[in-house]
Structure formats: C-alpha cells, structure tokens
Amino acid sequence: MPLVVGCNPPTPLGQHGNTDDVLNKARADSLTFVLISLTQHQQQTPHGLMHLPRRDLAALSSSEWSNSIVGVLSPSAFSSENLSLGSSATVRSEVEWAMHMGIPAVVFPAVPNNAPNFSRLLHSTALLVSGSGTSIWLDVNFEPTEACYGSVQGILSSCDNASTIGLNLRFPEQESNSINKTLVHLNRFFGLPVKGVTLPTSLFLTNKKGYPTLSKKMQVVIEWIMKRGGDKIRWVIEGEQKHVPAEDNSQNNTSGYLNYLQYLFHLRSRSDVTEVLDCEEARAEASYLDYLQAPLQPLADNLEFGTYETFERDPVKYRNYESAVLLAIRDGVNLQKWGGSTNNNVVNLMVVGAGRGPLVRASLNAVKRYNATCLSSDLHPLTPRMLAVEKNPSAVIFLHSLVALEPGWAEVVRVISSDMRDAVVGEEEKADIVVSELLGSFGDNELSPECLDGAEKSGLMKPDAVSIPTNYISFIAPLSSAKLHQEAKAQAYSATDGAHGPMGQPFGFLRAMETPYVVRSHAAAQTHIEKECFTYVHPNPDLNDPTKCNSRFVRVEFEADEKYGMGNGSGYGLYNKQEAELAAAAGEGEGGEGAGAGITIHGLTGSFDSLLYRSETENLEEHISIAPQTFSVGMFSWFPLFFPLRDPVFLGPGCKAGVNIWRLGNGKKIWYEWSVDITKIIDGSLVSSTPVHNPNGRSYQVGL
Template sequence: MASNGGLNPESDDFESRPNFCIGQHDSNRFESLSDGQYRQVMKSGFNFVTTPITNQHFFRRVVDLYNSHLAEREQWRQDRGLTSSQLSNQSLPAPIVPTLTNKDTSYAPSNYVSSLVAYASPWIDLCSSNPLISSISRQVLNLEVAYANFCGARSIIIPGPREDEDSRGIALYARAIHEALQVTTRANLIIHLPMYREPGLDEKVETLSSLFADANRAEADAVKEIDLFTAWDSWHTIRSACKYSTQLFVALRIPRRLPEKDLQDRWFAEPLHYLSIGPKTFKANRAGHPTLTPHHQQLINHYMRLKNAPWLILCDVGPSLESLEEAQVHPATDFPSLAEASKALKENRRPNQPPQNPYVGYMRYLERQQAPFSAMETPTLTSFQDWLQSPLQPLSDNLESATYEMFEGDPVKYDQYELAITEAMAEWKTLKKPTSQAPSNSDLIVAVAGAGRGPLVTRVLRAAEATGTAIQLWALEKNQNAYVYLLSKNEREWDSRVTVVKTDMREWQGPAMKDHNGIFSKVDILVTELLGSFGDNELSPECLDGIQRHISRPHGISIPHSYTAHLSPIATPRIFADLSSRSHGDPQAFETPWVTRLHAIDFVSQKVPRHGRFQQAWEFFHPVEISRADEFAEDKGRRFISPGGGSMAGSSGTNDHNARHCHLTFVCRTRGVTHGLAGYFESVLYTPQAAGKEPVEISILPDQIDRKSKDMVSWFPIFFPLKQPLYFPQDAELEVSMWRQTDDTKVWYEWMVEVYAWVGPKTRIKVGASELHSSRKIACLM
C-alpha cells in the first residue's frame, strides 16, 4: 500500500507552506461597499476588504462644528473686549462631537462582517498641538471605535502618527489609543505605521490640522535626515502607554527600499497583524506585471513563518471604485458571449468571473514559491512558539509516560548520544584500557542513570553490538512507574541483558559484582540525559555529584563530559504581554525562568570583537575531581544529607562547588528595549582521544545548532524575564549579572541587567537598570 505520509502534517515528507490572507484597501473610498461591490472585490481574488467607519457627511459635520466653535469663541471675545492673548488664558469648554447618525455612516452589521476590517478616519489628528483639534480627533476616534465594535468588527485599523519627532504629539496619540482600548470590548486596535519614514510614502490624506493650517505642524514638514528607528520609537511609546495590551497590534507599511536587517528583525518581534503594501513598492517586470524585489520576497517569507502569520493588505491597487460601480450598472449575464467565454478561458477563470487582480495574482505566485515547512516547523512545534512552560522538576516530580514519549521523538539527540557511546567503546578497546573489573572480568560496566523509558539503554546496546564490546548494563530509574515499563521492556526487547534498579541515582551503592555478595564494582561509562534548557537547570550537576563516586578512576567516562550555559538579551513584546496578564494571578510570573520555543524575538545585541551576541555564562565538567559530599562519604561510609541553609547559613555547604556567577557585557549598536534574557546550552558528550577527531556535541545555540545537532528539538531555550522593559540608547552596553545559587536543598537563579552609555572616549554612565530578580521561591528542589 502506498504511503500517505504526504497527507500527514507530522510526517517527514509532508509539504506545506504558509497561506496568504490578502485584503484590499482603497484610500479614496469613503463609503462601505454595497453587497454587489463586495462580491466583485472577492471575485477578483481578495479574502477581505477594509471599510471606512464614517463618511464624508460626518467629516463635513465635524469641520462645521470646529468652524462654528471658532466663530462662537470670537464672538465671546468681542463681547467681553478681550485680546487674543487674554482669550487664550480663559478656560472655555471644548466642542462636543455629537453621536453618529445614519447619514454619517454606511457601515452596518452584515453577514460578511468577518471579511470586513474597519478603518478609522485618516483625517483626524490625535497628535495636533492645537488642543481643539486633538480633542475633536479623540472624540471622533472613540465614536468610530464604539460603533465598529457594535457592528461586530474584529479589527479596527487606526492610522498612526504622521511624524515622530514631536514627543508631545506622540504622547497625546498614545493617551488617545489607551482611551480607545477602554471603549472597545471585543475588537483589536491595529496601528498603521511605516517600517520607517521613507520619503514619498507618507499619508496624503488631508487632516484637520492641515485643513486649518496648523502652523506648528507645517514647520515640522521640513526635510530632515532619515532616522530609521523613529517610527519604532513612536510604536514603543504607544504600546508602553497601553501597558502592552493584548488587544493592540501593528499594521506595518512595507517600504520601497528595505532598511537594514536590524530594523527588520525589530519589527519581526512586534505583534504584527497586517503587512500593507502599496503600488509604489511593486516594480513592473518586462511584461509590465507587478513584482517585488528578492529582498521584499525574503522579508515576506520570513514574516509569514510566525505562528500567527500577518495578513497582507494591498493598498490602492484596484479594483477601483469606478470599476466596481460600472460592474454594478452592467452586471455579467448568465450566458456570456462566445468572445467573453473565450477570453475567460485564456485567463484561466470562469466566464462570469472577473479577471483576477494582477497584484493578487502575483502574491499568490509568491505564496506558492515559499519554501515548504521544515522539520522544525511541524504544526506541533509551531504551536509551541513563544508558549511559556514551567521548567521540569525531575528530582521532586515523577514524569508521565507522555512526557517521556515527547522527548523520545527526537532522533537527533539519541543519534548523537549513540555516536558518543560508540566512540567511547571503540577507543576503550583501541587504547586497551583496563575495565573496572580487570583482570577477573573484561566486561565493560555501563550504567544509564535516569533511564526513563529506556531510549538510551537501547542506544548503549546498539553501540556495544556495533563495536563488538562485551558489557554489563545497569539501568537506574527512581520513577516507580517508569521502572515497571523498564522491566517489561527488558523482557520484551532487551532479552534480559539489562539489570534494572529502582533507585535515586544519588543513593545507588554501585554495580553489584556477580558471585561476590556485598561487593560492588565501579562504572566504566556513565550515561545520563539530565540536561535542561540552560544545561544545569534540571540539576544535572547535583545528580552526577551523587553518583560520580562510582565512576572508575582514572579511565572512567561520563557522557556527557561537559556542558556550558549561554545568554543573550532579547526583545520579546509578545511574551512580556503574556507575563503581564499572568502576573495578576501569579506573583512569581516575572521571577520564573520559563522554557519556551523563542521565535518572535529580536536579539538586541550585535557581535563585536571580544563581545559576542551569545556569551558563555559558566561551565560544568564531569566527573569532578572531588566534592565535599564525596569527602564526607569516604570518611563516614554514607552520603551526607544536608539540613539546609548551605554555607550562607553556616551549614556545611556541600553543594557550594556547583554555585556559579557571571558578568557579561553585550554591545547594542541601535537603540531599543530588552524584556529579558534568552538562555541556551551546549554539551560535549564525548571527546575522542585520537588526534584529528572532532568531539561529539549537541547544541541549542541559534548560531551553532545546525553545525552540531541540526534539527534537534528535545530542548527549547529558557527565558529569564524582566519585570519592566529596559530601554537603552544607541551604542549602549548591557551589563548582565547572573548567579546560580544553592543552599544544599535547592537551586535557583538570580539575575539583573544594567544599561551603560558612552559619553566620552573613556567615560560611560549608567542610564538604567532592572531590579534583582530571583527564582528562589520556585527553586528546583534537590
């Protein structure tokens, strides 16, 4: 029977690509489309359409209100004999915009409301320095948002600020959006902003300020040097004032000329709802058809890889209002002429269906040209993007079978482990190392500690067969439920070649020698998979400390041999918004190191000499030469059980050798904001002793995973959040301090970030800092 793997989204040969949802926006449309016009737009290939909330009648009514108020003020001044300056000092009531009437809008609830995106009036000016205009604009926005919310709109697009340099105006705009969020109960507000202020792509719609000749606004229109990050600055002010509301999104206008990669990555991390593309961004090819540059194609393909991929809005590319009205006057007949039918067939459409919009046709072509989803983009893995999970507590909790099964679904990790075990066994024979039982027995003693459901046990047996190595294999597991599974598997699959022991590896007395009652041997190769997302966060050092006394010296091997933790400051607005909402019910939300598949993020630092984008925090080696616990066990003949408190509380401090501290400096070339630290790990499973052989490694570092363990999905990164976003200026340095703390009963992390700016060749000043965060209240229990 033929395989149907191509129909299975989780199969290796499944080919799927992100879908494009394409909408149409006409900046010259002032009325909602009729049912017939709406159908014509849909037939030309679009999936949705924007609709103005109010019409020109409402605009004229607002203008008349403003003019009548000015006339009333002037009359009031003349009646009292005041000068203009005296009038400005008087507290006069601002005009109140009356409620909407049926003449002010043609937008209404409909059965296709889900395909309509409400678009707020572009003529309002929330940033105006004229308090009357900004007040009227704010009232208009609230009226429109409230009415669109009533009509069932899911999304309301609001034109963003026209300029970014006026900080007072941006603050007014942010305050108005914060108020509008209180008005809507269900609809999302989407701020329409450019990626940067590219000349020639500004909004052309006349505003109330330009209509009434706002002098201050006119002065701001002078030509200035382009600062690529000013539009993002405005957005950051808006969303900060709105406290990272989960109802607030961005509609990003794609420019003709794309900016540097740093800015593209910055917007990638923001909550993108729409990408809008105007006719000037397209270029005509030799045949006169619209196309986008390869750089634009790469940008769109990259952004469409988000879990919630943005929708596309094609602006002012047709069908025009005139063509829609003509279609209404001359509807297609049920029976087209032969000429019409022939033309339709040549255009690959039904006779009565209008030609597909050429811009939509090109975007559909790009949709088909996208690379298929990779092995790292299966629906299951995609669902984990930026989804927060509490780290495992493997010592205090017993994992369920489903959790083991999920980990076992990663062949890359176990292939690397098998390779490391095979190399270790082969070299043991090549170098003629004595076993721990020599000369009485030449069998290699191998122990798998924390065996789970046995995947590493299977790989050890395969490595032994591949190298022709005689072994005695021990599988240790403290989870009584997994222990039952191991016993069954030993009978069914391993031919009873494995000695299964239910024990905490730290309490194990060692491999009992056959026919030698009460005498225990040593372990030649110890294999464990205790690593967490940060390497040591699931207490691998503490676990291995408890069993390393059984490793034979000097030839005994620990797999893994070593592991390193790495950090990088990141911007992740989506996760910060999620944590902000959680913090109301979980006071430890911002003190928890979360495991998450980081995706919609921006690495805010750059790689420069002596300061990388990813920097090593600390390292652990196994086996360690000696520990306080080992000394106690050798002296007393039993393992030391600490009363807690550690050396900090005057106790023995037997685990202090596993405490760590790092202080790292990250260089940020562009200004921005960080919401926390991304943590990763690398591990050397085995280093061959033969010259010229590469070590066997695994890594989840973004710049190393493809080289060392491509497509490995066993571990997601760890995220150390900051309670408040930390803003930093251009050419700043982020100083990251982190501690791995212990009191002999548990392990926790503490972290803080400081911002420094250079003000001279040899002088820098501190301009910001986070508080000291600590996960002690949710520490990993030993």
C-alpha cells in the same frame, strides 16, 4: 490557508454601507479580508442627528464581520484639536461600534507630531478593547531608520506595551535603495508585535505581460518577512489597481487585486520559503510558537508517559548519544581499558535517569556497532553490562517490561528503582561509562549537576569512569520580544496551581515576571550572539573540594551595535551566517547608523550546549546544542528558556547592557536571579537598571 491577504482600495470603503459589495468582490479574488472605513454617516433631521441607514449591517453575518473586516478609524478623529483633548469621542464611538460588530482589528493611523496626546489616546483605546475580540493595528510608515523604530518603540512603551496593540508595517511607495539596511531594521521590528504588512500597489513593477511583479530586492525582503513572520502575518494590498492586464478590466465584479495576491502566493510557494514554513518541524512546532510553558522539574515531579514518548521522537538527540557512547567505547579500547588485547572484555554501562529506556537502547546499540567492527578484525567483541537507574516508579515499570520483552536485554540489563543520589551498587557493577540526560533548556536548570554529583558521591562510578555528557554550558542573550513580555504578563492572571482551575488564586504580576519560561520564541529578535554563563563538568573535578560548590555568578556584557543581532533570528535555530553578513555590509557600506543604534530588550533567552563526549584518542567529539551558534539542526527536545524583565530596558546608541545572572541554592532548592543594567560605553555611567529578579528564589525555584 498559508497566506492571509486583504485589500485596502484608495477610496475608503464601507462608508456608504456597501461593505457586502466590497467583500463579495474581494472574495471573488480569493482575498480574505477588506479594510473598511469606520466613519458613521449622520444627518440632521427634525428629530435630531440620525444615522444614515446601512444595507450591509443585515447583509453580512456576524461571522463575516468578525473574520473578514478590518476597520479604519476616521482620519478626522486624529485632528490636533481632537488629540489635544487627550481623547476623541469619534475614536471611542467608532471603536465601540467595531467591538459591537466583532470586527477583529481597527487601524490607528501612523504616529503624528502630537505624539504624547496620540499615545494617550492609543493607550486608552488599547484598554477599552482589552477583553473584547477587537485589537488595534498601529500603522507604521516603515523606514529603515533609527528614528522610525525609535518612535514606534517609544509609543509602545508609553502604552505599557499593551497586548491589544499590534503593528501594521506599511512599506513606502518607493523601495529603499539598501536592501541590507531594510532587512536589518526589519529584524529589529520583529521584536515588536508585527501583525500586518501593507504593500502599496505602486511598489510593484510591471512585467512584460502587464502583471505586477516586485524588484529582486523587494522579493528578498518579502520572502524574508514570510520566513520570519510565518503565516501569522496579515498582508494588505493597498492603493489603486495599476497592473490589471487589459483583458481583466471588464470584470467589474472583482476587486482587481487578484494579480497582486497571486504574486504573493507565488513568492510564498518558492522553495526557500516552503522549506522553512511547510517542513515537518514547522508543522510540529506551530502550536508552541510563543506559548509559555513552565519548565519541567523531572527531579521533583514524575514525568508522564506521553512526555517521555514526545522526547523519544527526537531524531537527533539519541543518534548523537549513541555516537558519543561509541567514541567512549573505542577510547577504552585504544587506551587498553577493555577489549583489544586486554583480558577484560566487559564494559560496565550505566544510564542514570533512564526514563523509558531510550539511552539504554542507544548505549547497547553503540556496543553492537563496535562489536560489528570486530568481525572483520582480530579485536574481541565486548560484553556489555548495563544498569538502568530511575527514580520515577511508573517509568521503572516500563523499564522492567523492556528487560523482559526486548531480545537480549534480560541477560545484560538490571533496573535499579532509586534516586541516583541514594543508589547502591556492588563493586563489580560500578560504571565505566555513565550516561545521563538530565538537561533543561538552560543546561543545568533540571539539576543535572546536583544529581550527577550525588551519583558520584554514592559510589556508582569507577574512579576512571567517564560521563556522557562530559560537560554542559548555559548561554544567555538579550531578547527583544514585546510578544513574550506580554505573554509573561498575562501569566499573572493564571491560577498558581493548575489543579485549582481558572478560578484559583492568581499567580500575581511579581511572580509572573520573575519566572523563567520554556518557549519556542517566534515573535522575537535575539539582539546579540549568546554568551557563556555556567559550565558544569562530569565527573566533577571539584567534588571533594569544600571551597567549591554548584552556585555560580556571571556578568556578561552586550554592546549596542547596528546589526541588532541579525543572524540570531528569533533565538531558536541555527545562526544564519549569510544574514549576519548582510547586516555587516549594511553597517559598513550601506549607511549603517553608526555604532550602537538602539533596541528594546524585554528579557533574556537562555540556551545550552553540551559536549557529550570528546575522544581522547581520535579527533572527534559529539554535542547536542540549542545555542544558535552551535544549534543541533533537527533536534526538537528543547526550546529556549525566557527570563522576562519586569520592565523592558532600552539599549541605546553608545551603550552596553550588563546581564548579571546567579545560580543559587540552599540545600532544598535551586533558583536563578537576574538583573540588567544599561551603561554608557564611554564612561561607564549608569543609564538605567532593573531590580534583581527573583531574590532568594521568592517567585521561582526548582526542588532538589
């Protein structure tokens, strides 16, 4: 079911106990759910106040109540009188009834003037529903303004960003005259927990045949939401049915919203939307969206068979490695190290951390490709010699099998079962080209620097050997994502050791918020272009310099701007230049907010770019990257690393966020520490700051 659409007719539904009628009509039009009033009607009887009977209670099954109904709280419950009491008996009883019925969402009205009391009520209701199957949709009268976002983010933070509160963005009846501004502000809203989008029927125009249609500008907006929010967004058509063509008016057994639904389906089926949502990659990623995972530790732990198998499906990574090895081989020929007119036709290849052998295969393929070019020239083909070094004993069994079974491998490949830091090889076996992939989502977080330095120190490489990768650079950017913040908080209740099961010792809040997670960020907005953190180069030019080590510190700064990182999407995927240009236009010509409109930062997103090889003799280089600016499209081996902030910070107008990040070690483990401060650009004065997260690696570390 690609699109989930419901309706909210003008007269409150269900309050006369006719929810079954309403739902049947909606279903006749293929709508998935209806909004009904939660008002319970009572009357005075000689025996006291009695509820009026409702037919629908028995007419609908519990699964219908829990899959097809969204409840709307009575507006009277939000009178200033009720709000000033800081609570509302009506809200409580309506919400309790919704929870009893298994209704999945109840709608809170948009924030009124009496905001502190409203927030208190919202927060206490968010706590009331937690643990039940019911959540809250907070209505937002969406406007592309600073004030709109500001009030919503303020209310969410006063509710401690409770995970039970989602947003229902209600579009105004009149569309905004600046599409760019609308998109830029929507991008910012997608860092908050957007659950639903409500479109009033009056927003639709009427086409020649009387059917509803949207203006070109609104089509762009709706398609943008579809692409960015995916099929998780719940759509609501609201208001009077204005566009039903005459011949359909007779059908009283339908909701009258079919044409609106069909129009949304039509937008959903457009190629620019389906290309994003229905491609192979989107399907493969679906279950990973916003799902936090502990980063792998391939050095301390031994990877499983299935994990290797998943890596090996990547269509881009091994292709780029193969091309990088080919470039290095051709460089060696051009620089007369081997092949060509030299006497030496042997090239020593070494894959360190060979796993189940895909880089061995890619490297041998590169030699084959080079040798194929020799057939049509007077160049001599090369004889490869390959050492495959691996410390995972189970992967070593796999490698030995490959050597025995793969045609031609037995003559050229030798497997060394050892940690590369301790491996010993003969003088004649030392590597000309060392190939490795020991990279994590943040580049160095799987300890590639320490492993490759170790391999260099154990003398596995010739003095003039080259390394593929040649370098890797980690990148960091602020991330606005209430969802990921909530998910990180939720980790506090998981067992510290998966083997202990759900009844094990909880992880605890501090640890949960001081741990970086691998995650395919989705309900998120990367608020700025990522900036460089740490660079590691191999072979390591500082290997024998006692004053140099692999610890690092960097401070990078991100100024508030009115683009809110438009173009960076959710922090995963290639930077979208076109979107960024839209944002720039909104800032300059279409009423941007002026320098530095604000945004909430819930954490940091880490990524990397690795230069596999840059040719010395040809103007060519090969990379793999998950940094949005240089993202390797189609590569899916890595998702970004999310560093949560214990408490989100607000990057307000005229301010900048300073991100401090350390990579530290003590010979036994490596860890990151991080903090964020907000200062005023004008005078550098401090507005707010977070504590340094994970001091001394107390919550998270990677074993050496």
